[in-house]
Amino acid sequence: MDDDNAIVIVGVGCKFPGADDLDEFWRVLSEGENHVIEIPRERWNNDAFYHKDPSEPGKTYVTRAGFIKRYDEWDNKLFNVNEMEAAWVDPQQRYVLDCVHMAMEDGGITRKDLSGSNTGVYIGVMNDDYKGSSNNDLNDMNNYSLTGTSPSIISARVSYMYNLLGPSMSIDTACSSALVAIHTASQALKSGTCPVPLYIVQ
Template identity: 35%
Template sequence: MDEIVITGISGRLPESNNLEEFWENLINGVDMVTEDNRRWTPGLHGLPKRNGKLKDISHFDAVFFGVHPKQANTMDPQLRLMLEIAYEAIVDGGLNPATLRGSKTGVYIGVSGSEAGEAFSRDPEELLGYSMTGCQRAMLANRLSYFFDFCVMYYVK
C-alpha cells in the first residue's frame, strides 16, 4: 500500500478571504487589525477594541456540503469554515475531492473554544437540537469525514 500526503493549503485570515488576499494585504501594508462592530462591540467584556476579524462568516453553501438549512443556521462558524477550507486545500493539493471517497484518510483537527454553542442555546424556548451537534468541537472531524466519505480514524484536540 502506498502512503500519500495531500499538501494543499487554504485559509481565512483577518480581512482576507484566502491566503493570496492575506499575502497581498501584508505586502501592501494593510492594517488587518480593526476597530469596528462586525462581530462584537469594541471593548465588550474587556476585549481589546482593535482585533483581527474575518471579513464575512455568514455565507455558507449548505446544500453543497449536505447540511440541512436549519442546522447550517445554528452551526458553529468554525465548522462551516472548516468544511470550506478543507475542500479548498484538497483542490489546492491537486486532487478532485470526489476521488477520495471511501479512502482511508486520516482527519486531525486542532480547534479552539467557541462561544457559538452558548449563543445558540441561551434561550431554552429557541433551542434546536441542530445546535447541539453543530456546535460540538468533537463533531468537526466527524462532519469532515462524513462529507468526504472518508474511512478514517480521526482526532480532535
C-alpha cells in the same frame, strides 16, 4: 531533508483577516498589511462591554480585533447541509469545511479521489464561543444544537462529508492545538496509520 522525514503539502486552503485564500494571504504578508481594526458596531456594540480597567467584572478592555470577512455567509448546500441545520453550525465548522474544499481544489483532489479512503482528519481547535451564545434559549434548541456547536464534531463533519474512513480527531491543547494536530497527523503519516492526513490549523 532525509526522505524518511519528508512530508509534502499538496494543497492549502485558508481564511484570515484581510484574506479569503492563500494568494490574498500572501499579499497581506508581503505588503505588511495590518487587519487588526477597531471593533465595528455591526459585529457587536463594544461600548457595552468595554472598560479601561482590565479587572472590571463582566467587562473587557479590548477595543481592536482581526475579523474574517463575510462571517455570516456560507454555501451550506455545497456541503449538503439543510437550512435548519445550517443555522446551528458553528462558524468554526463552516470555515473548516470551506478550507478543506479550497485545499482539495488547490491540490487537484476530488471528492471521488478520497471517498472511502483511509484518509485521517486532524484539527486543532480551541474555544466554543458560538455554543455559549447559541444555547441561551432552551426553546430554540433542536436536534442540531449539539452537533452544530460541539468542537468534537468539527473533524467528524469533514470525515462524514467526504466519506473519509481514517482517524478523525479534534485536538484541543489550548494555544498549541494547531501544532499538536500537525504533529499528530505527521506521525500518523509516517507510521502508515493513514496514507493521507488532512490537518487543519484554526
